[in-house]
Amino acid sequence: MSATLRSLLDRRDLRLRLLTPTDDPAALDTPVSWLHSSDLPDPTPFLTPGQALLTTGTQFGADPEVPSDPVDAYVERLSARGVVALGFGTEVVRAGTPDPLVAACRARGLPLFEVPYETSFIQVAQANADAVARDANARRDWSVAAQRAVSHAAMRPDGLGATIAELSRQLDCWVGLLDVSGRLDRSFPTRGITEDEQHQLQAESVRLLRGGQRASLPVRTATGRFTLQTLGSGGHLSGVLAIATSVLDQPGREVVTAVIALAGLALQQNRELARARGLLRTGLLTMLSSGDPTVVETTARQLWGPLPAEPVRVAALDVADEQVDRVVDLLELWVQDRPGHCFFAVDDALFVCVSADDTGPVDRLVEQHDLHAGLSDGVPYADFARARAQAVQALGRSREGRVGIVEFGDLAREGVLAHLAHTEAGPIARAFLAPLVDHDADAGTDLTRTVRTWLEQDCEYDRTARVLGVHRHTARARVEHAGRLLGRDLGLFATRADVWAAFVALPAGTRW
Structure with a gap:
């Protein structure tokens, strides 16, 4: 049984009677965090939002004709304070509930119920406290069960996806995972948000990721509210968890925290695997530079897809240490999305190999991350070492000026003496x-x-x-x-x- 006004009214032993039926049935299902009793003219300093109040009406005097003005002001103060219901005890000071009080509560939309003389205020308060305790115990039990279910999901073959799906089921709302580029990687249910909402979440996620620190951000869209939570450690963020709710109680937050930890662990494991792949890429880059593209092509095809088609151009990019992981993660996503579109490796610089007629990945990296870059002429793989040297030389010239791409061909057209x-x-x-x-x-x-x-x-x-x-x-x-x-x-x-x-x-x- 939930701790709500409806649950109290349904208790036959309390014999409570609702005096102000509301146009919004959900108002009766609003949680009642606690019940106080007070006959002060202004009890609001001692109340907090979400509570209900019990009174015998002593503050209105003993005159059977209760004036409307003080009653209106009294109800207005309660509503402004966030009181969710008012209970009036009859036959203590006066018989029945004063009509001005009923009218004022009806005008403000504040639920008013009558407490008969036979029912003590302590009975009503105790009934609500019992319901609150039952709710808290039930939520704690749910939290433990939900965390257990999430942990089991994490052990499935697609642990990350299964964990996100389980969180969606437990919270009964849409949950999405956005990658390091801010792109929606997966979500449950698949069609839980609109296209406009997706664009807004992506934009806010990019802003969080660029900040580089762990953070949480509430986001309001045209149709709902979301909470964004970064994944990973500060300086090495791995993505963003998006949840289609902005309000979670403590048990709900505990479940989300467990998912964040498990998702962060899964992404960290992916990062360790990515580092191993990075070492392999560096070795393949060395083999390409030594004139042995056959083994590189075979290895790359099995792991990432084919190498870019010849002729190719090599770009050397100057990436700060604190940016390397983020840029490499982005390139990994591009390679997954379009196999054969580019090959990259980190050595003394970040090297990106692309087809000569499609330098889009290099252009996007430079634009998104404000990088210095040098770009070689188009060559066959047999001349990869020469292209790599050209890219490094062009990168050196780029470092002398503003961020952007310097092409080796432009250096050559300047002439030998200009290079001096x-x-x-x-x-x-x-x-x-x-x-x-x-x-x-x-x-x-x-x-x-x-x-x-x-x-x-x-x-x-x-x-x-x-x-x-x-x-x-x-x-x-x-x-x-x-x-x-x-x-x-x-x-x-x-x-x-x-x-x-x-x-x-x-x-x-x-x-x-």
Whole structure:
């Protein structure tokens, strides 16, 4: 028997009579957490929401004609406090229940019942306390049985799915599991929520997962309420458990806690297995780099599906240590969803191999996680090592700027000399040009800028003179003087190329 007003009214030995039938039958089934008795004009400081009150009406005085105003204010205070029912004891102060009290309770929708003189308040309170105790014992028994059922479900072949399904049955509501990408992985019952609700839960789950810490979040949708609970430990979240209810009592929370622990354990075991697979992937990456794609193709096909079709491009991505697990989990999901779409492994960087005509996985990783990435040219698997080296080189250039993808092909189109500015050739270039720079500093000349302008103008003196605003003979004299200081013949192509390479190798913005 539940501790509700209906259960008290159904007790024939109490002889209670409902005076204000309500338009909402569910109001009689509202749990009554406790029953108090008080004749104070304002007992609300001593009451909490969910309780019922018993009174003899002493606070309304002994006059048979009870005024409406104080009664209205009294009932209003009780309703605002969250009192769920009011019981009036008759034949103690007055015969029957005052009409103004009946009218006020009816107007506020507060259930009012009459307690006859033969029934003591302590009997009513004791009956409710017994029902509350029976409810608590029943819920504790249910919690133990539910946790046992959940534990047995966890031992089935699909332990994770069986655990989620059992929780749904025990709570009699929809339960879903969202993976590390925020995608709904499984749910019970399958069609328990709308598409809009699913999108909203996914968006909120992504927000929780990006926070990286264990957390719980109530979510209100257009049609219901949900509770989201992260799974896994802080910094290594494994997913989100979604339950189609926002209010759980203590026994219910204990069952959910047990499921969270079991689901977290199952996901942790999956993570350990994923680490073992990661080591295998790294070994396969090494074999690909050594020119042995046949064994890699056979192994990968048995475990994950075929390798991406040739020609392929290799991406090297710079992933922070605290992000690696999350990114790898995401890639595992992509591989499961589309076998043969990509192959990946973690070594000195995260390497992702994709078909040359479909770099979507690389683009999505960079966009979602703000990563630096380098992307190789398209090659057959026989040239995988070359593609890997290209990706690493392009990644190095990407690290020099904003996050995003740098393609090796773009580096190649810049030319060999342009690459010098991104190497350690700067100190050598500065030492090579030092005779000119030092002479300009000591003598106040402009030989360094003149030589650079002369090379930029294809070594034509007339054009150089116009750019510098000097006579052509002055430009020629300066260049010849520079050649003597450098100890090199600037009439030779090799010398000119060497000097130009020195200018290119120096950092951008170097001033002369």
